[in-house]
Amino acid sequence: MTTFHAVVWLDHQEAHVLMFDREHVQAQRIKSRSHHKHQGKST
Numbered sequence: 001m002t003t004f005h006a007v008v009w010l011d012h013q014e015a016h017v018l019m020f021d022r023e024h025v026q027a028q029r030i031k032s033r034s035h036h037k038h039q040g041k042s043t
Helices: none
Strands: 005-010 014-020 025-031
Touching: none
Parallel strands: none
Antiparallel strands: 005 014, 014 025
């Protein structure tokens, strides 16, 4: 049985996905399509 791993790093602009097993590696960068502005209350 092979072991498969995935690592995901997220921020507000994009996600980085790294998928790998003992013999293969695949990386992907996914850009956000949403452009939400911060709507927090100012004090």
